[in-house]
Amino acid sequence: MKNKLSGLNAKLFITVLLLGSFTMSISQSSISTAYPTLMNYFKIDASTVQWLTTGFMLIMCIMMPVSPWLLNNVKFKYLFLFILALFDLGTLIVVIAPNFPTMMLGRAMEAISVGILFPSYQSVMLYITPKEKRGSVMGFAGLVMGSALASGPIISAIVLHFTTWRGLFVFFMVVISILFILAIFTIKSIMPKQPSHLxxxxxxxxxxxxxxxxxxxxxxxxxxxxxxxxxxxxxxxxxxxxxxxxxxxxxxxLLNLSVLKNFNYDLSVGLTAASYISLIVVTIIFPLYYQEVLGVSKSMSGLALAPGAIFLSILNPFTGKLADKWGFKKVMLTGMLMILLGWLLLVILGHNTIQLLPMMIIAAIIEGGNAFVMMPAVTMGANSLDKDLISHGTAFITTFRQILGSTGVLVATLIYTNVTNFKAASGLSYYLAQKSGFHTVFIVFFILEFVGLGMALLLKNTKKA
Structure with missing residues (x-):
């Protein structure tokens, strides 16, 4: 392998790669906190402002299957610098946007960057790391996927407390600009080129x-x-x-689907999706519960996610090392049992009002379980494939996870809304109807996560997938 990284060079390479991914991931999940401000500023309704997230996801999803081709045909250093530059330019357009369509253009450019980067950075890290150390290294990658998603609304709430919505994007632009300069000196074209026709x-x-x-x-x-x-x-x-x-x-x-012929890889796809669904539903549904049932303010409902996000961040590197030491089956069974325990507690306690502290503890249990499953599953999937298929396998997992994550949020929202409306129409007070809606969501997702437990039980009990 050319340009082999070692020592300080490897650490700097991985650090800049993860910081870029972390910042872009936060930008994806943090903007929802600014929706009310943006609606008032641009004089638009909720369904229109939602496109800042919906449109972002759509464009990001289309770029993910293209990432393997880009990795094989463009030197990684130039690709990474292009990703950072495009994101920075898109963010600048958002900052100076005089109207909503211009802001959407900037968000589209950000989404292209994120869609390319998310599968790519995982593929590169898996490629440059020996199998026996992948769990540990990908544990740090889990900091990006998990803690950034959970902490995005928290960081947004803090920044928006001190500045305007433009200040939020200026913050992202400054960080990415610094990383661009660092990347010039730290990022190497470590991936071998395999030119092919697009x-x-x-x-x-x-x-x-x-x-x-x-x-x-x-x-x-x-x-x-x-x-x-x-x-x-x-x-x-x-x-x-x-x-x-x-x-x-x-x-x-464009996307080599022969990866699906490997059963362990198929299990890894299912497990990372199962854990991601739980994580993203918690970050969406729990703040709603805090606001609607407990009467907590929007900023406080975002900050209440902090303990879970911190717990997730602490566990991610630790679980990676455990995967290398114990094997993937034990680690992911532990994670799925934690996720199921969290949803079970919600089912048992959900008949009554669950206060803020118990909800925060339950969120931490579910998010902690995610740390034991999501990135170890990605690592296990990569270990099941030949090196030249890793980029394709990672792109497929990322795309599939994105679609199922969005579907999970949709299912949770539809269940909550329809059950609440049905109960209210039946004569129940709206407060009690909302509690019933949330409780139904808890029951459904407790049942759904049994599928993930079943997949974890099917794994081979070996240290290497």
């Missing part, structure tokens, strides 16, 4: 993933056009099926 038709067909995510985000909203939604669903499904068939028949596919 199959543009596969890229076009991959827009089917955007269609599915769009429909997922539209379901349950008011004034939805059923005919157009069904039409988009049908076209998107056809495109995805065509995309899959094309990848299986191309000599150099």
């Amino acid at each position: 199959d543009l038709f596969s890229v076009i067909l991959s827009f089917g993933f955007i269609g599915i995510l769009y429909v997922v985000n539209m379901i349950g909203k008011n004034n939805i056009n059923l005919f157009s939604t069904l039409g988009i669903s049908g076209i998107s499904l056809i495109a995805i099926i065509w995309f899959i068939r094309r990848q299986l028949n191309l000599s150099t596919p």
Whole structure:
């Protein structure tokens, strides 16, 4: 392997890579805190401002399957610098945006950067790390995926307390600009190039993933056009099926789906999705519970996620080392049992009002369980593949996780809304109806996470996947 990294060079390389990913991940999850301010500033409604997140996810999702081709055809140093520069330019456009469409343009540029980076940084870290040390190294990568998602609203609430919504993006721009300068000296083109033709038709067909995510985000909203939604669903499904068939028949596919022939890899995909669904639902549903049932302020509901985020951050590197030492099965069984325990406590206690402190403890248990599952599952999946397939395997896991995570939030929101409305229409007070809605969400996700436990039980009881 050319340009082999070691010692201080390796540490600086990984540090800059993770800091860039961490900052971009926070920018993805933090903007929801500024929605009310943005609605007032641009004179737009909630359904319009939501596109800052929905549109971001759609564009990010389409770039993920392209990342393996970029890793194989562009020197990683230049690719990483391009990602940082594009994100910085997009953030600058957001900062100076005179209207909402211009702000959306800036967010789209940020989303392209994040969509390329998320699978790429994991692929690079897995590629440069020996199998026996991947658990430890990817434990630090878990800090990015887990703690950034959970701490995004917290950091946003703090920054917005002292400045305007533009100040939030200035903060991201300053950090990324510093990382760009550091990357010039620390990032190396460590991945071997394997030049290939970019199959543009596969890229076009991959827009089917955007269609599915769009429909997922539209379901349950008011004034939805059923005919157009069904039409988009049908076209998107056809495109995805065509995309899959094309990848299986191309000599150099955009996304090599032969990775799915490995059963341990398939389990890793399912496990990382199961843990991610729990994490993202907690970060969305718990603040809503704090506000609607406990009457906590929006800023406090965001800060209440801090203990869980800190616990997740502390555990991630630790669980990576345990995966290297104990093996993946024991670690991920521990994590799935923690996640199930958290949802079980919510089911048992949810008949009554759960106060803020117990909710924070339960959130920490579920998020801690995520640390034992998500990144160890990604590492196990990579260990199951040949080195030249790692980028494809990571891109597939990331895309699949994104779609299922969005679906999980949708399912939780629909259950809460429909049960609450049904109970209220039946004569129950709205407060009690809301409690019933949340309790139903807790029951459903407790049942769903049994699937994850089943997948963990199917793993081979070996130290290496």
